[in-house]
Amino acid sequence: MKHFVIIAFGFLVLNFNAGFAQISDSKKAINVVLDSWHSAASEANFKGYFELMTADAVFIGTDAKENWNRSAFEAFAKPYFDKGKAWSFSALERHIYFDTTGNTAWFDELLSTQMKICRGSGVVVKIGNQWKIKHYVLSMTIPNENVNEVVQIKTTIEEPIIQQLRSKS
Numbered sequence: 001m002k003h004f005v006i007i008a009f010g011f012l013v014l015n016f017n018a019g020f021a022q023i024s025d026s027k028k029a030i031n032v033v034l035d036s037w038h039s040a041a042s043e044a045n046f047k048g049y050f051e052l053m054t055a056d057a058v059f060i061g062t063d064a065k066e067n068w069n070r071s072a073f074e075a076f077a078k079p080y081f082d083k084g085k086a087w088s089f090s091a092l093e094r095h096i097y098f099d100t101t102g103n104t105a106w107f108d109e110l111l112s113t114q115m116k117i118c119r120g121s122g123v124v125v126k127i128g129n130q131w132k133i134k135h136y137v138l139s140m141t142i143p144n145e146n147v148n149e150v151v152q153i154k155t156t157i158e159e160p161i162i163q164q165l166r167s168k169s
Contacts (some may be wrong), residue, residue, distance in 0.1 A: 042088035
C-alpha cells in the first residue's frame with residue numbers, strides 16, 4: 001500500500017507539472033499572438049492583422065458606436081491600413097487566464113498608444129494548434145480625478161445615444 005501511495009503521488013506531481021508547463025507554453029503563445037497582432041497594425045499589415053482573429057471575431061472600440069463583427073471591422077480599418085498607417089499599440093502589462101479545458105483564455109492588458117494608456121481585454125481560443133483572437137475590447141483609461149471633466153465632454157455626444165438605446169428596449 002505504501003508503494004501505491006508513493007506511485008500515485010508521483011503521477012499527481014508529474015501531471016501537475018505537465019499541466020503547468022502546458023499553461024506556460026500557452027501563455028507564451030498567446031503573448032506572441034497579441035504582440036504580433038499589435039505589431040501588424042503598426043506596420044499596416046492588414047492580412048497579418050486579421051488572420052490572427054477568428055472568422056466570427058468581435059472588436060469593440062473606444063467609441064460607443066464601435067461594436068463590430070470581423071467583416072465590419074475590416075471595412076472600417078481597411079482605409080487606415082491602405083494609407084500605410086493604422087494604429088500603434090504596445091503592451092505595458094498583460095494578464096492571461098484559462099478555462100479548465102485550456103483551449104479558451106481571456107486576458108487584460110495595459111497598452112501604450114497614441115491615446116496614451118489604454119486598456120485592452122478579450123478572449124482567445126485555440127483552433128488546432130493556433131491561438132486566435134475571438135473578442136477584443138479597447139477602452140481608454142481615465143484618471144479618477146478627471147472623470148467629471150470627461151463626463152461633461154461626453155454628455156452632449158452620448159446622451160442622444162443613451163436615449164436611442166433606451167427606446168429600443
